[in-house]
Amino acid sequence: MELLLVRHALALPPEGEGEEADHLRPLAPRGVRRFRKVVRGLRGLGVKLDLIVTSPKRRALETAEILADLLEGESWVSSHLAAPPSEALLAELPKEGRLAVVGHEPYLSELLVWLLLGDFLGQSALGSLEDRFPLKKGGVAWLEGEPRPGGMVLRAFFPPKVFRI
Amino acid sequence: MRDARAWVEHLRAHLPVALSGKDPEGVHQVRVAGRRLRVYLDLLGWRVLRDDLRRLVQGAGRVRDLEVVLAGPWALPQGFRRFLEGELHLAREALSPLLASPWTAALLGALEVLPPLEEGQALRALGRLEAKAKRRWKALSLNPSPEALHAYRRALRRVRYAKEFLGLPSRREKILQEALGNLQDLEVLLGLLEAFLSQGADREVLALKEALLVEREKNMAEALERLGLA
The missing domain is CATH 1.40.20.10 (CHAD domain)
Structure with a gap:
């Protein structure tokens, strides 16, 4: 299977403090414009999606909505994408097809490292590796393999700027 | 809104x-x-x-x-x-x-x-829902079956809900939707009867099915009359 890890696009700052204000953050108009270019670029690469799984936060939902232009199957929401990567998240993902998950940092980088390298490095090493795969807002990491720790290989890593050219 | x-x-x-x-x-x-x-x-x-x-x-x-x-x-x-x-x-x-x-x-x-909601976009979406309801009504008028009636009722329900979100009057849709509701309950019951009968024949249930088919016929005629399609 192929898995696209997609970080939400550029969002507006929170209006107020606390978790609720963070959940309510919409995409910035510039974030929308830039992420549309990412989707156009992915379409140019022939990307079609069988499934989109998204975090329930508004900026992720709005990013998933733009990404849905590539969707030929279903979408669903998952609270596991608004939390550190977990076995529960991996258990939710189908083992076939091409799917995208839309979420947040630092969780997506942690997920990326976990899927690429597994647990053999230990938690302390994982912490320092996350900074080496910085997913920019609206960025995409494209993996292939089995969605289990150490079961995937990195096929491409796109900062959103690549698609603005 | x-x-x-x-x-x-x-x-x-x-x-x-x-x-x-x-x-x-x-x-x-x-x-x-x-x-x-x-x-x-x-x-x-x-x-x-x-x-x-x-x-x-x-x-x-x-x-x-x-x-x-x-x-x-x-x-x-x-x-x-x-x-x-x-x-x-x-x-x-x-x-x-x-x-x-x-x-x-x-x-x-x-x-x-x-x-x-953004008003202009929402009104355009309402227009699409109304157009779909019209298509369903046309399909029903050409082929007055329980399935076509159900599809029309569903389309009508969406128009009603959309109008309510937009603060527009929806009395006509509500009355029609409720009037067609009984027929849908009957359809559900008939479907469940079929599922039961597929496990084996039952004289009492077959008799109920016959009675319900007659009732459906009557309700369908009433519904079509109400819609001006009789």
């Missing part, structure tokens, strides 16, 4: 009632809220969350259909009643883990952050 908050609250309030299984109104209201919020997504022009709401509505729908039939005015033969009670038990067993799952909590969280 209204946003989605009232119906998200409605959904949140009725989930525990639906989970407890003590009051049929709980499951009914979960389904109603799910359907209304799907129409809100139509007005927003959103694709995401649509499949989540469909999953919720379908899960609640099976329980609700069985509860309506069991509480309905029909004299149900004992064997068929036991079959329905068994099916209801299975449907509730499937629904409870769904409603108690982290997925439902995530769905509620996502619905709570839906943006407000």
Whole structure:
């Protein structure tokens, strides 16, 4: 299977403090414009999606909505994408097809490292590796393999700027 | 114009009632809220969350259909009643883990952050829903079958819900939708009778089916007359 890890696009700052204000953050108009270019670029690469799984936060939902232009199957929401990567998240993902998950940092980088390298490095090493795969807002990491720790290989890593050219 | 908050609250309030299984109104209201919020997504022009709401509505729908039939005015033969009670038990067993799952909590969280409607876009979406209802009406006028009537009623319901979100009058749609509702309950019962009969013949149930087919014929004629299609 192929898995696209997609970080939400550029969002507006929170209006107020606390978790609720963070959940309510919409995409910035510039974030929308830039992420549309990412989707156009992915379409140019022939990307079609069988499934989109998204975090329930508004900026992720709005990013998933733009990404849905590539969707030929279903979408669903998952609270596991608004939390550190977990076995529960991996258990939710189908083992076939091409799917995208839309979420947040630092969780997506942690997920990326976990899927690429597994647990053999230990938690302390994982912490320092996350900074080496910085997913920019609206960025995409494209993996292939089995969605289990150490079961995937990195096929491409796109900062959103690549698609603005 | 209204946003989605009232119906998200409605959904949140009725989930525990639906989970407890003590009051049929709980499951009914979960389904109603799910359907209304799907129409809100139509007005927003959103694709995401649509499949989540469909999953919720379908899960609640099976329980609700069985509860309506069991509480309905029909004299149900004992064997068929036991079959329905068994099916209801299975449907509730499937629904409870769904409603108690982290997925439902995530769905509620996502619905709570839906943006407000943008009037121009929402009115264009309403226009599309009305055009669909017109197409369904035309299909019904060409082929007046229970299936075509059901499709028309569903399209009408979406127009009604959309108008209510937009603060527009929807009395006509509401009256028509309610008038056609009884026929749908009958269709559900006939479907369940078919499922029961596929397990083996039963004279009492066959007699009930015959009576219901006659009633359906009569109700269908009345519905078509009401719609000016007789």
